[in-house]
Amino acid sequence: MPMASLFPRLPSEPPLDLSSRRRLLESMASRGSSEVAALVIPGFLVWAMSRYGSVASMLAWWAGFALFTLVLIDRRRRFRADLAARGDAAADRWEPVFQRLAVLNGLCWTMPVFLTLRVPSYEFKLLLYLVIAAVIASAATFLAPLPGVFFRFFAACFGPLVVAVVWMFPTRWPFILPLTLLYGVVICRHAGGTRRFVWQQFALERERAELAERYRGARDRAEHALAEKDRFLSTASHDLRQPVHAMGMLVEAALARNQDEGLAPVLQDVRRAARSLTGMFDALLDLSRIEAGTSAASRVAVPVRELFDDAATVFGGDAAARGLVVRRHLPRRHEAAVAGDPTLVRQVVFNLLQNALRYTQRGGVLLGVRSRADQWRIEVWDTGSGVAAEDRGRIYSPFFRGPEARSRVTTGHGLGLAVVARSAELMSAGYGFSSEPGRGSCFWIELPKTEAVPPPAATGVYGRVRSLAGRCLLVEDDPQVGPAWLGLLATWGATARLARDRAQALQCLDAGFDPDVILCDQRLAGGDSGFDVLKTLLARCPRAHGAMVSGELDTPELTEAEDEGYLVFRKPVEPDVLHAVLSRWLPTAPSPGDSGPGA
Template identity: 50%
Template sequence: MSTPPELVPSWSALPPDARLQLLDTAFLRVRNGCLIMPVLGLPGSAWLGALGLWPQSITLWWVAALCLAGVAWYVWRLWQRDRPRLAHTGDAALLAIWLRRVPALAAVYGALLMSVAACAGPGAPFEMRMAFLSGAMMVLAANATHQSAVLAVYQGFFLSGFAVTLLSVPYVFPEHWLYLLPMYLLFAVFFRNARISHQFFVRNVELSERFRAAKSEAEQALSVKNQFLATASHDLRQPVHAVGLLAESVALRNRDAALAGTLQDLRQGVQSLQWMCNALLDLSRIEAGAVQARLQPVALAPLLHEVATLLGESARARGLALRLRLPPVGTRVQADPMLLRQCVVNLVHNALRYTQHGGVLLAVRRRAGHWQVEVWDTGPGVAAEERERIFAPFTQSHNAARAADADDVGYGLGLAVVARCAELMEAPLGLASRLGRGSRFWLRLRSAAASEAPRGGAAAVAPQGSLHGRCLVVEDDPQAAAGWQQLLQDWGVQVRCAADGAEALACLAQGFAPQAILCDQRLRSGESGFALLQRLQALCPDAALAMVSGEWDSPALRQAEEEGYLVLRKPVPPEHLHALLRQWLPDGA
């Protein structure tokens, strides 16, 4: 069925690039036809030669076909020279010239093609004359599809060829032309087919242009969204970070038993907000292609121990046992350390969130030259029909959603982040589960060079205790600085907060000797937090240092990580911070 005329745009309504594309398609077909025509005449010439027939007109036809092939090639070279100019400037006058040249060349091609039977003459055998004329008509029909990208091109080809056919049939078939002529008049239907084919070309070009425009708008919208998230990331994480610190401090200072439950709900709500904020921003960055995997040998045991330590307090708050089974000392895998840590953290946190009783096991197994990191839980499990889509964004298992607390149901982002990170590292990711018994998520990593040692048994994470020591925090946001100050003091840490480098150096000049330094990366004064951290390291060589930032990726953060500095992303969960300081401060209990 042809496309309704009112739905097909006109040739003049097409953008210049589209018209150039269609003209290029039609011209290519004309050029190829002109170049191939002398070759296609070889079988007929051999036939004439075998019969001892070789009219002088056939020689003239051959010479004309070869000349036309040379002209077509030359004109095509001219087109290749002018086409970039047309694409760049859209010169309407030059395009009009080519819209006359190509149909004219097609008209000569059509006339010469359809004259081959006339050149053979009425003296040739009837079968040969019919074969010549029928073959030419087949070429005329075939070009109705290929040349009709520009209707004027096929129009010139068809009309000239059809005219030659009508005029030559009485000469070529003097005894049968009254019977043959009506039959060949029916070939006019080819022109109607060419119009339909032309409408198809134009319609598809229009749809392609619409798709390109829609794609461009979508990419622009995505770019704006990514730019917004990148700009808002720091400002969004900053208040969430401050609220988390202050909520933890209020809970520690509370002495009213009646408020204990409410404050615990507040802490869990803030923690859920922190995880959701991190997962949403991380997933957005990964899907925007802003994260590239940098594969390198990674020591597996320290990374897993760090994750278990960071999430130990979260497990204890839920009444769960978080157990750790480390691989042999020296085990190394080929991975991106940041992406691997993010995968394991999200898997363990996901297991803790949906496990009501029992515990979670973080373990490593050897599998056919690979190391398989596994997270076991005793949660509700995942139904078989949900396993294919559970790693998609905003997707949750119905059983897990029912098992989770009302204020901790999540938004189905954690496993999506894991899937994207695993894909970037080209690490297989899988799930095995039994309803009512629990689940096992696994991530398989290629083995890197390692020094073997006896495997350690399963170990529980040490409980949280009070801290003792001195810490310097460089933070220019007043709310975040207040959160740092109150929480660290409640933990028993002597803390000094500075808004910029001058205040930090003044603290040192007053005799404060920090054992740990936490420095924000983006300071409002325009000062580089990383440069300040390097300066503080020179003045306090024995202190442990870390960058703290609401951004995910920046040249300063990448440089800091490449030089071996620890980078903490806001919002920093209080339990993670406590576990870190317990390792850093020598007097920590």
């Protein structure tokens, strides 16, 4: 039987790489049992031979075997030293050396077979064959992963056993020879199984290494994508806030100048829509930061009435266009306010309302709040299709959509309720639903009660008279925001000048404009840092007040400005907040009744 057929290679088995071969050679070289066996077992055979005749030749064999063992120990020591110096590259140099040593080692073990051919004792000869067979079995276990080493040892050790059977057992060799050959086949099969097992271990290690590398790559890509998303949100927030900021100022200026009482409700609706849009930008960014773990969910008072008003403003138009009604139910005796993160609470209510409208074809949706012990339960009722019994356990799973959503064209991707569940968990809030298929559903979230924060006192911003005087220098490069600033400040009675960058701002000062207040955007044309520009201008105007205005949320420059005590306005700036600050920094108008235009 060919040796290759006894020791087959798996069809998909790749050759061992250099690192794997180095590890196998290192494992073989670290074994001390073979050296111990080479010193002890020959001594035992010499003692057994002494019972049947002269042991001079066996003693010489033992001495030679011991000398070879010392050489083998020295070669292994040198291999380990070379391995420490060259690493995996040492495998190519030392594997042929160990192959030659394996041949010599096998011949050393079978030498007693030829030295004891004339010994008349069958018992000793059987003992000798059994000892060599045990040595071959032991070698098959730890040499098999290196076929070049194992086959040379096996051929040098087993071959002489087979050849000498006829002379060792002249009358019994027809029985012993087949058993010896069968034993050789079994050893080769065992060595093949050992080798396959070791190959599988290396294959698993390579697979684990590849999985770990893919995981690191996926993690790096995810972190890069997250960083890109944050940069995109920051940039998009800045760019989107600019027109919203300008729209808010223009609406406030229009409200202050409006003479048509019939137009006032329309302007008020536009103002609420602009503020709702601002809240959506803030919620998007805040939720992104909370999900990324860069900030924790806060717990402040959130007025339910304002929350429902915003939700009705955002979704009321779409509901009315589809013939649906959005109703609100609030306590009559108490002003409901919940303790939670404003962004997350808003996200929950908006998603629940949007989900209810998506699955409601006729009737309407009710936003309600009811008291339950020390909790307020915010509920969203609908007259839609309801939730089937088999879908109740999956309703909050990401990307899950009910049968009705799958059977007809609807917007959304099945993430709304998953966001509701995640937001509620971030606030440690209870949530759930009840539903009756064909009649509608009620989704709810429970949050702790808290005292409602009273609304800020009116500042007189929306009157038609001018309430401020003084001079303001605006450093703003956006073509929409700049004129809106000028229009609002003119409505309030302040004299304002607009500069796009550091150079224009310094030109205004050189022309004799002495501002009482300097408001500076952070991101300016030409790459100027708004904070550096503000400090330069305040150094020229030491009596002036200064503040930063930016559509960005978290930048090193804004953080530095706040740390140094500067006021930072975040776009879109609430006009009443801006007016309150300017009323402390600017002198009041000498004549409240004067309604002439500002500069």
